[in-house]
Amino acid sequence: MRKQVLQILAMLFVACPTIALAQAPKDGVYITDEDIKAVLKHSADTHRTIPDNTLRVIDMDKYQLGVAVVNRGAMGSAAPANANAAAGGNAAPATACGEQRPGATGPNGIFHDDTAESYVVISGAGTLITGGTIVNGKRSGPTDEVTTVLNGPSCGGTMVGYTSRQIKVGDVIIIPEHVPHGFSAIPDHITYLSIRPDLKKVLKHGYVNPALK
16 A cells, blocks of 8 residues: 555656645754844845845745844834835835725835734834724735735735834734734834744745845
């Protein structure tokens, strides 16, 4: 019986050579402090405009796990919203999302359809805003980096009705799917790790940041 099963598997691999069986890691997955610093340096050296940098997307068999480092520079309070920038999109026409409220103003925010986030602040401080509603939003495009590598399909726009909290080094924040979030003020900078369970496997399988290849 075992021989027959092995023969069937062998035939499947011959017939479908591009199919790979998902397999969870057999050991711990290590991302070092040096890895994080290398990605941040690469981002600065290449003048990257998106502050969010995925280090790796790890196949955990039944789901994936994205690990990112985000470095945001100084910003004043209540910066005007730019929905396309909030969604990490490009200049291409985007689909509307969230509530439509002409003339609404407020800071940028975003929510993600399929990925929650856990923040661990490692440097700096800022005013994090969460909850409330995204209004006059724009959907991230199917080929935008936020969709394919960072967070999966997302909606970015103006945040209203949110809660503000000061966050600092050592703080841990959990942001569920569909919860709007952003920053309303950053005095100098804030850098944090973001761990992103990807239960639907919407992120690019096996992604590794170019700085780590």
